Amino acid sequence: MAGILVEGYEIRTGLFYDDATDMWVEVQDGIAHIGYDPLGLEINGTLAQLAMAGTGKEVIKGDTIGTLEAEKFVGPIQSPVSGTLVEVNEAAMDNVSKIHAQPYDSWLFAIAMSQPSELNDLISGDDIVSAFESRVAAYRVKGVLAR
């Protein structure tokens, strides 16, 4: 999958992005694998601890699906799509250095999507680069990202 550097952050054009949660989403056969994108990692800082709900939990987009303690944020992990939590990537959650070094190889949880049409609300295709640039700019204006 093609990777492009935008404002110093790697993005991948074949994925979906959710700017509300700073997560990437990869969908295959109705299953969404989800992880933090490089900008999300920068905003949150080091992800020290993650605790996920048990598999089988049903969520609506935006629902809390776990909690995290990061260098700059302690709070809920929200799901960018609706569905059922079918898998938690325990190996990734035990390997913080890999999450930060290779965020796209470190999905955190998988959701069997109940509302595939929600993908239309995520950012994809030709919109990814401009949307990512806008997100970086917005975070800089808000003062949560260094210029």
Added chain:
Amino acid sequence: MMEEMQVFLGDSGVSSALGLAFDEAMVVETGRSETGRSMLRIYSYADHCVLLGRFQRTEAEVNLDEAKNRNISINRRSTGGGAILMGNDQIGVAFAISSDRFASARQGFSRFADAVIGALEIIGITAALRGKNDIEVNGKKIAGLGFYQSGRAILFHASLLFDLDKELLLSLLKVPLAKLGAHGLQAISDRTTTVIGELGSDASFQRVQEALIDSFERIFEAKSIYEGASDALIATSRDLLEEKYATTNWLFEGGRGACGEFSTDIRTAIGTLRLVIANQGEVIKSAVVTGDFNSAPRELIELEEVLRWAVIDETLLTRRIIKSLDASKVLDPMMLSRAICESYQNVHQKAEPRRIGSCYIPEELTS
């Protein structure tokens, strides 16, 4: 239009479970409320209690035998950060506010820090935010901050050192400083200060309390109102006490990652330094610089702050040190990163897995 801020005062000597339950109830009820009213609570705990950060492992952070012998309670905050000692001489500040007021939780956190710093300014102490979570006075920590987002509201916590029993702290907390023996007390003095330490006999608990209210009103453009806790707040607080903060499960619900400690010696322009590091999994929880100097140079105390929360990975560590450390003129970032990673690997690879003890629930507590 000026927002309302409900102020709760007068809680002193509260138990750790009750204090934490009320704080969380504040953020829950603030999130549910349609009034947009924030809540500020200024209080102190009963002598003494240890409050752990959200994901810390109880056995790895606290000397449990010592706590039991001294009848000191232990509990776990919903906010992150490290273990703290609380009691009559430490001022707890809890502030719950709608997250809609900020572009991000972190932005709200900056304003919360400004409010605490502003209060210190009012009583004559010039302080500043250091790193991510501490407020310092001339390089010494005087307050620790934390925050937690729950639904549509955020809870901010501050523990402000009015005074501090350093010997008690060293005997209770398993911090690298405790390993320094007699030097540990000096090391704490090098790194912390208190309101009494700064103001001497001019220090007054009530004056700090009044300054906090004034400063929060100004920073959050709010008008204080003094009403008793609502029925909903009391009920939520009672539920949280029974279901969470008074339970053993919550106390021992630590995060993942084995806890450990290791040290590394590094040659620098000013001599050989020993870096003592406590880690949980691959993340550095705390770091202490020691060496043959009477008091740690400021650049090296700064290094301790930079290393806290760092991932133990050579590339990530080097990048972090270069980005944020003025002390790179004293220390070569790549050499430092390599030394830390090698020491971690040496200890990590040799360590036997421990199923019971240190980072796990002690056997006697599992029944």
